[in-house]
Amino acid sequence: MDRDLVSQIIKFNAQTNGRERICRLLQYISRFLLGYLEGRHNAADILEKLKKLEYMFSMTRKLLRFGKSLDFLQGALKTIHLEDYVLRMTLTLSKINQAFYLLIDHFIWAHNVGVVKLNKQKWTDLSARFYIATLILNLVRDIYDIFCVICQEVKIYQARIKRSQYVNGDSNHSMVTQNQTKGKVVLRVFNENKPLFLDFIKNAADIPIPACTLGYLKLSQQTEGLLGVISSVIGVATVWNPLLKLVPS
Structure with missing residues (x-):
């Protein structure tokens, strides 16, 4: 090996x-x-x-994950200083929700091993609410980032099209170039932003799980x-x- x-x-x-x-x-x-x-x-x-x-x-x-809730609270203290308002709000609130989700999860674990006696269904539903709120915030952040990178790529390609029109002075050539670039935008955005799209897929796949726990989906x-x-x-x-x-x- x-x-x-x-x-x-x-x-x-x-x-x-x-x-x-x-x-x-x-x-x-x-x-x-x-x-x-x-x-x-x-x-x-x-x-x-x-x-x-x-x-x-x-x-x-x-x-x-025991004690992990403290890590997310500490992370929230860092993300609250981000310059971008949307990232600051979504990431900070997401980390706070995830901290509470994990904290409640600790109590559920303690109940399962017999350390404490709880209403397991009630605590499981509460944990799922914090979890689904975390995922919604994460998805909002992902969609916002995807929108930003697509807008940036569109501006870049529009600038290239304008330069191509100016250099060639051929309207047919310009239309062909424009059609080609439309197809390339999505591929380029994905290739250069794989972490973003993977995070979006991950959160989108996860969100039905707590939704099922809470009875929102079946x-x-x-x-x-x-x-x-x-x-x-x-x-x-x-x-x-x-x-x-x-x-x-």
Whole structure:
């Protein structure tokens, strides 16, 4: 095995975020398989094992994130000083909501292991409300960033078209150039802003999960698991390659 790959695996595994993302991926793979196998004959034993696996990965994630709420509160103190008003508001409020979401998650974990006695459904719904608020704020930020980069690219291409018209003085040539550039704008924006679009896909895939918990949506367990797998794969990729992580975040 390549030494660089081994070093990267060791580095990834040494990070709490890396282990938590892997657990999340395995949790949603388990949920997807539960939905896929549900109702099939002679699958009762496998379904029981998958339920235990999903619960185990969920509990492990809660433990790995213990104390993480303080990190997000500290992050909010940093993002509140960003110059861009939209980024300042969305990122700061997102981090505050995520801090409360994780704090409540700690209490749910304590209830599950028998340390305290809580109304689990009530606390789970409260946690989901903070989580969905976090995701909505993240999506607003992503859409705002996408709008900004597209506007910037459109201005660049419009300037190029004008220069092409001036140099060639040929209206037919100008129309061809304009049609070609329209197709290139989207590709160029995506290629140069992969972290932004990956973050958008991740948040868009995640948002139905708390929505289902709160009863706003009704999706099958298989669909919910698939969405969780998609967002988890992106999450793993951003830890594996920090260049794919959206900044600031």
